[in-house]
Amino acid sequence: MSRPPKAGSDTRARILDAAERLVTQHGYAATSVRMITREAGVPVALVNYHFGSKQGLMEAIYARALDRPEEPRVGYLDRLEAQADGAPLAVEVLVDAFISTALRLTQRENLSGTVFKQLIGQAFYEPGNSGETFFPGEYQETIERYKRAFQRALPLLDEAEILWRMYFFVGIVAYVMAGKDALQITRLYRLADAGDTERILSRLRPFIVAAFQAPPGQGPALAGLGSYDRI
Amino acid sequence: MSRPPKAGSDTRARILDAAERLVTQHGYAATSVRMITREAGVPVALVNYHFGSKQGLMEAIYARALDRPEEPRVGYLDRLEAQADGAPLAVEVLVDAFISTALRLTQRENLSGTVFKQLIGQAFYEPGNSGETFFPGEYQETIERYKRAFQRALPLLDEAEILWRMYFFVGIVAYVMAGKDALQITRLYRLADAGDTERILSRLRPFIVAAFQAPPGQGPALAGLGSYDRI
DNA sequence: GTCTATAAACGGATAGAC
DNA sequence: GTCTATCCGTTTATAGAC
Known part of the structure; x- marks a missing residue:
């Protein structure tokens, strides 16, 4: 949000973080890709580059959230x-x-x-x-x-x-x-x-x-x- | 949906019915006014005429759903x-x-x-x-x-x-x-x-x-x- | 991988004829 | 009350330079 667009850090993760925050706050439909990239401080296009589509981004969020530890539950x-x-x-x-x-x-x-x-x-x-x-x-x-x-x-x-x-x-x-x-x-x-x-x-x-x-x-x-x- | 745009019946209620159905299916944000009016078979403008705004329509849905019986709860x-x-x-x-x-x-x-x-x-x-x-x-x-x-x-x-x-x-x-x-x-x-x-x-x-x-x-x-x- | 610019469609809302 | 046409902002997605 206040972070400079500076690279070096993982852009993909930044997008995921921002998306996670916004989607949990406002829901999927009410969260636009532009809100996410604004929050992440990256250009819009990167969402489609990294995740293909908005839907793809959502799936990535869940995938990361549910990502299992090594041992089964x-x-x-x-x-x-x-x-x-x-x-x-x-x-x-x-x-x-x-x-x-x-x-x-x-x-x-x-x-x-x-x-x-x-x-x-x-x-x-x-x-x-x-x-x-x-x-x-x-x-x-x-x-x-x-x-x-x-x-x-x-x-x-x-x-x-x-x-x-x-x-x-x-x-x-x-x-x-x-x-x-x-x-x-x-x-x-x-x-x-x-x-x-x-x-x-x-x-x-x-x-x-x-x-x-x-x-x-x-x-x-x-x-x-x-x-x-x-x- | 298959109903003709014919009037006579209560348009307001038709819109409410359609909105109820769609919103419960897809959620508020994901349901557009145009989807609703298409489903109801009425022109878009009627939503704003009858309910002022999309938000107004939503409130009307809940109002109808929660519409109290005469006796207090x-x-x-x-x-x-x-x-x-x-x-x-x-x-x-x-x-x-x-x-x-x-x-x-x-x-x-x-x-x-x-x-x-x-x-x-x-x-x-x-x-x-x-x-x-x-x-x-x-x-x-x-x-x-x-x-x-x-x-x-x-x-x-x-x-x-x-x-x-x-x-x-x-x-x-x-x-x-x-x-x-x-x-x-x-x-x-x-x-x-x-x-x-x-x-x-x-x-x-x-x-x-x-x-x-x-x-x-x-x-x-x-x-x-x-x-x-x-x- | 990153970014700018733009495309193409859709969103809610309104003006004004009927 | 009903409907058409339109405004205008925003949406997702993409093309193409760097």
């Missing part, structure tokens, strides 16, 4: 299970592991921090892209592993129930990491610790653990739903 | 509290009430059904708009009322903890209503009942109730976070 779960030596892992441990993994993902060194959260949120919620575009297949195995671990930890729940609870869990983590404050929308509250993802997730942990341990039977259907004359 | 909570006659409402009841309200909101007759869910999701996640633009002030009171009710139901939790759990709760509901399937992204699972919001929320209910009832102390911080060498 399940490696962590493997270690925990090895330690447990055949015994099922406790729900607390599983929830903890998943949250930690997600958190770690947001703290990758090559990421501006808040960036990844927004990318996650957008991948889940921005219409049009179905998510598959950006999420590499490796994550499938992770889900599968967690599913089996949760099944062992919660033998009273059937597979469908486990999956639904994982679904809620993943959703909440994405939601928290995306960082939009639904309650703040009401302008009434500013939550303590807001912005500190680690603290937030440590508040989330017992909440989710208890939720997973809820008794199976889906309880009575929503009480009298449909009989409420007016809400 | 808290009326329902009022009735429950009156019935309880001074006694605190149980967590189950509160969770149930909130979910039902949200669900009702998505089932308003004037809505194309899935539309509202996406609008909600986008209001929370689309970068740039902070949500205040669209969410009318009346919702503030609703949050405040729920907060007090939850505080009475869960006297062991301090206000901050209550707010955080409500935050998670609201997030999960928005997430579910927005309908993106995080697990489906992995292409491994298609959850039973998927798409049937009412069923999903009835699965959500016991999950959330148990979560709210989790013991206060935020538990140990994320176990050894920071000591995991690699995830």
Whole structure:
């Protein structure tokens, strides 16, 4: 932004950095290539030179953001299970592991921090892209592993129930990491610790653990739903 | 789309319908006024005539979607509290009430059904708009009322903890209503009942109730976070 | 690899006839 | 209220000099 157009440093990375920042702030469609190159202090043409098109640039952003560490993600779960030596892992441990993994993902060194959260949120919620575009297949195995671990930890729940609870869990983590404050929308509250993802997730942990341990039977259907004359 | 430009029917509504459809599909920024009028089969100028600007059109969409029923939203909570006659409402009841309200909101007759869910999701996640633009002030009171009710139901939790759990709760509901399937992204699972919001929320209910009832102390911080060498 | 200049299309908005 | 024609700024992308 205030940087001189001077070369020497990696132009490609500069563009990626600027794009990452702007896209997470304003969204894909609302961010123009010119905004990006202005922010990066480079001429417009370089976007097309390096990435082919605006779309290509976007894909590069996601590719870099999701760029995997050397070890596969399940490696962590493997270690925990090895330690447990055949015994099922406790729900607390599983929830903890998943949250930690997600958190770690947001703290990758090559990421501006808040960036990844927004990318996650957008991948889940921005219409049009179905998510598959950006999420590499490796994550499938992770889900599968967690599913089996949760099944062992919660033998009273059937597979469908486990999956639904994982679904809620993943959703909440994405939601928290995306960082939009639904309650703040009401302008009434500013939550303590807001912005500190680690603290937030440590508040989330017992909440989710208890939720997973809820008794199976889906309880009575929503009480009298449909009989409420007016809400 | 295939409709003739013929008048007689309400043009304004035609534009709103088309805009609703397209915006929920592609998002605000990615939907141009011209796409909308093409879909509606009317000339471009009518958008500005009826709504002043593209932004005005958007606000009209949300206004219609959130268009309040005659009774204020808290009326329902009022009735429950009156019935309880001074006694605190149980967590189950509160969770149930909130979910039902949200669900009702998505089932308003004037809505194309899935539309509202996406609008909600986008209001929370689309970068740039902070949500205040669209969410009318009346919702503030609703949050405040729920907060007090939850505080009475869960006297062991301090206000901050209550707010955080409500935050998670609201997030999960928005997430579910927005309908993106995080697990489906992995292409491994298609959850039973998927798409049937009412069923999903009835699965959500016991999950959330148990979560709210989790013991206060935020538990140990994320176990050894920071000591995991690699995830 | 970097940059300038320009192409070609599309964006939202408006003036003014009907 | 409806529609055509047009203004004008901005968009993505490219051609071609350096």
